[in-house]
Ligand SMILES: Nc1ncnc2c1ncn2[C@@H]1O[C@H](COP(=O)(O)OP(=O)(O)OP(=O)(O)O)[C@@H](O)[C@H]1O
């Protein structure tokens with residue numbers, strides 16, 4: 001195993017998570033603001049997550065060819081659900097009294113979103129990001145099959161050459177990475193919740 | 205009958221129940237009251253053995269409960285708690301028939317019980333039986349909670365602050381409903397609350413606890429009249445009074461079912477009457493029904509042994525008020541004078557009633573919370 | 578299209594059937610084991626802060642690892658896939674059963690006790706029904722992932738829809754990829770639909786919070 005593999009695995013996950021936030025949070029906000037698209041958005045992200053990872057990657061590969069971008073997009077589509085859903089839930093469960101007060105002070109919808117609702121929903125959104133991250137660490141293993149590299153290729157090679165040590169070391173690093181991400185992010189999450197008023201988190 | 209004998213319970217260092225001895229008569233509505241953490245809930249739960257005492261025994265109808273199988277015991281005792289308590293995964297009908305089903309009653313009988321009980325609280329079967337708890341208001345849910353406790357006709361029902369989470373109106377209504385149910389079905393009810401109004405409204409007997417001990421055990425009026433200590437007094441003091449809706453005159457505060465006798469009656473007869481009515485003074489009337497004065501047992505004891513009639517023992521020192529006299533003036537006479545009551549007269553000098561501390565409190569309570577009768 | 582069916586039809590239908598049975602058998606066994614195990618674990622809730630992290634850590638192991646390891650031990654037989662998928666599928670169900678049960682509020686348990694239910698009756702009539710939404714969520718997660726990981730059966734030459742995807746990826750044949758991926762996606766959707774139906778059948782409408 002090379003550090004390279006760990007790094008490329010990490011890179012896949014990190015890139016996917018960043019993209020997930022960039023795309024997922026606005027989608028959640030859209031779902032919150034516009035009732036007309038809410039159902040569709042929530043339904044699509046749910047269906048996406050239901051898709052078998054390799055099937056999804058295969059389909060993307062048909063369009064984009066093998067390589068890291070395919071994996072990153074796959075992971076992104078796969079991780080949208082927790083982020084979009086938690087953004088939506090977090091925003092819509094902000095205490096109506098608080099929203100009313102903010103409105104009463106003459107804040108515009110967007111100003112309110114930015115200065116009142118988002119800060120309150122933030123811990124819950126963060127929970128979504130944490131779930132997305134941890135899930136992506138595992139799912140990124142599939143990268144090996146569409147030429148994306150990462151720890152999946154190590155495990156895959158181990159299986160092919162019947163090298164138990166290789167499989168286990170790959171798995172171990174993977175678990176450490178997943179548990180590590182989870183631990184660090186849970187810690188931040190707990191502090192966030194302590195600081196903000198919590199809503200009910202999305203949980204696997 | 206429920207009897208506690210030297211019951212103690214300890215959690216770590218703190219003695220939660222401290223050598224508790226008490227008796228609750230069958231068919232009696234007993235209210236346990238006291239400051240938070242005084243051990244009310246613990247006391248209640250030792251009855252159906254949700255909590256086992258460290259020392260002492262509890263008897264139900266002279267049977268030591270520790271000898272009865274826990275599960276069986278609980279099926280024979282109704283239990284209502286403050287929090288939801290209804291199973292959210294069951295409909296009203298299923299919730300009510302939980303205990304009958306545990307007792308293997310057949311379906312028809314369970315259904316019959318549900319119908320009867322719902323009828324008792326005026327909730328039509330068709331409308332409510334198939335609702336889930338989440339589809340009903342808090343008050344309705346708690347009604348069902350009470351019905352569930354009654355479903356297998358347990359002779360004893362335990363209630364732990366069952367109305368604690370309800371708004372005052374609903375609370376009041378449910379109190380009355382439960383009082384009525386209790387009278388009708390003749391249950392022994394042990395009811396925990398920390399609300400003195402609720403206790404006064406419902407109890408036959410109030411047990412006031414503090415720090416795991418019984419401070420006072422008395423009928424509501426008695427407790428109102430003679431609170432055993434300052435803590436109880438302060439609990440009573442909560443009877444906040446809303447001035448605007450207050451009744452104004454002495455007549456509004458008096459009780460009219462009074463005991464009186466004519467001035468020419470014999471001493472012995474008067475003593476008997478006092479004993480029978482459990483009072484220590486009698487109002488005395490002239491033969492034309494006008495007020496003559498009062499005669500007290502003390503006077504009789506001191507001077508009356510040789511008298512034939514009570515006439516010479518009559519005094520007119522007791523405070524007197526008239527029906528239309530300002531209530532406040534009347535209260536002053538009652539609270540600042542020596543007498544335990546103020547006699548209220550009509551303008552033709554006949555006796556209208558008396559104002560006692562109890563009648564005063566009762567009228568105030570009625571004025572504030574509506575007539576309890 | 579007809580050309581496609583003539584070419585791959587047989588291969589596709591047998592792949593679908595194999596894939597389907599991998600999932601159904603693994604999930605059924607996993608559910609039984611996880612449900613019982615979850616209940617047993619919930620009887621020792623004091624260990625909760627020990628049990629939960631352990632389950633969660635195991636949950637992070639990707640399915641491929643189970644398949645790979647078992648392949649080394651068990652060889653290239655279908656039971657390898659079934660056992661691997663079963664083990665993988667146990668964790669989400671186990672976790673959700675356990676969490677669902679220990680999260681049932683004390684109030685309900687006490688009310689049940691006060692009604693005179695025995696511990697077993699409390700479990701069956703109160704705890705499990707109230708944990709059911711969580712348990713079914715676990716079942717759903719397991720199922721979706723199992724459909725996903727079953728694709729890897731092909732990695733060790735044991736068929737299923739992965740075979741087509743796999744062959745397509747390595748020979749750069751887009752038709753084959755699509756021929757495997759689309760049915761796999763549809764199958765996943767159908768399974769999750771089936772579980773939604775199950776959920777609707779088992780849980781009264783009033784108890785369903787529409788998050789999952
Ligand atoms: N399981 C327990 N472990 C330790 N202490 C306990 C336990 N249960 C109750 N206590 C303590 O015992 C005391 C009596 O509790 P109990 O619940 O009987 O009070 P209560 O009179 O019902 O109070 P409240 O009005 O607040 O309901 C309290 O000080 C409480 O903190």
Ligand SMILES: [Mg+2]
Nearest residue numbers: 244245246364
């Ligand atoms: Mg209590």
